[in-house]
Amino acid sequence: MSGNILHVENMTMQFGGVIAVNNLSIDVNEGEIVALIGPNGAGKTTTFNCITGVYEPTNGCVTFCGSTIASNHPQGKMKKLYAGENKGLYKRVVSHTPDQITKLGIARTFQNIRLFKSMSVLENVLIAKHIRARQNIFTATFRLNYREERKARRECLALLDEQALLPMKDDLASSLPYGLQRRLEISRALATNPRLLLLDEPAAGMNPQETQELSEFIVQIKNKYNLTILLIEHHMDLVMQISDRIYVQDFGRLIAQGTPEEVQKNQHVIDAYLGVVEDA
Numbered sequence: 001m002s003g004n005i006l007h008v009e010n011m012t013m014q015f016g017g018v019i020a021v022n023n024l025s026i027d028v029n030e031g032e033i034v035a036l037i038g039p040n041g042a043g044k045t046t047t048f049n050c051i052t053g054v055y056e057p058t059n060g061c062v063t064f065c066g067s068t069i070a071s072n073h074p075q076g077k078m079k080k081l082y083a084g085e086n087k088g089l090y091k092r093v094v095s096h097t098p099d100q101i102t103k104l105g106i107a108r109t110f111q112n113i114r115l116f117k118s119m120s121v122l123e124n125v126l127i128a129k130h131i132r133a134r135q136n137i138f139t140a141t142f143r144l145n146y147r148e149e150r151k152a153r154r155e156c157l158a159l160l161d162e163q164a165l166l167p168m169k170d171d172l173a174s175s176l177p178y179g180l181q182r183r184l185e186i187s188r189a190l191a192t193n194p195r196l197l198l199l200d201e202p203a204a205g206m207n208p209q210e211t212q213e214l215s216e217f218i219v220q221i222k223n224k225y226n227l228t229i230l231l232i233e234h235h236m237d238l239v240m241q242i243s244d245r246i247y248v249q250d251f252g253r254l255i256a257q258g259t260p261e262e263v264q265k266n267q268h269v270i271d272a273y274l275g276v277v278e279d280a
């Protein structure tokens, strides 16, 4: 393992009166699998949304591979707003769109699988691949990047082969069984060549055997594609088995962090989360 790849510093995300993420600081080092766990409504998905540019954090800063990708605090750079009700005003903010963040090397999957259900398996992966392509409306219209398109297609077919999805390449995404839809969603994320992969409840809806297979799959893709992984998950077997470190969030705040052994023994975590799971 080597240096820091993701640094989240004092990040807060407020929706009106709701503080979904409260002064959160986390670090992820290259090559690690890090889990973010906590009860329902703890702020985990909102944390992912702030890291991936879906939301601009109300406060705090996110750094990826040493570059600031979101910043909104008094020391932040002043930016002029050109649209919206605050047009013309200056704001202390640095923010990127989700597409820009994907291009920088962060990919994610969602709690509820988000595929283009009426498109084929191959088309789903090709669309993700195009986020990284050097296309514009002109080159796309006149197909000037034909060589690049063919290369993208070859790479997507190879990826589907590696993920055992090649036999279904022409099938509609919606026709795949649930477990394979999850795998396709992860393949789409991999098609963008990420360095950091964020997985939001990848085992949701899976039985114990599928969850075990998924644990092995996550470790496999991490090693095969040299990934760093940050994941949100409620299946504690998976979390404890594959995580190098765990952060625990509750009511937006970080309440604990450490190795799986340390977190399992932490009384705050047992009270806020693990105890509840055992009793359920």
Ligand SMILES: Nc1ncnc2c1ncn2[C@@H]1O[C@H](COP(=O)(O)OP(=O)(O)OP(=O)(O)O)[C@@H](O)[C@H]1O
Binding pocket: 015, 018, 019, 020, 038, 039, 040, 041, 042, 043, 044, 045, 046, 047, 111
């Ligand atoms: N766009 C939004 N507008 C208003 N409130 C929001 C919004 N997004 C999230 N919240 C609120 O922020 C809090 C944290 O939600 P979040 O989805 O991040 O939790 P979570 O830890 O991911 O929960 P779960 O494990 O159930 O997915 C909740 O109270 C939620 O209702």
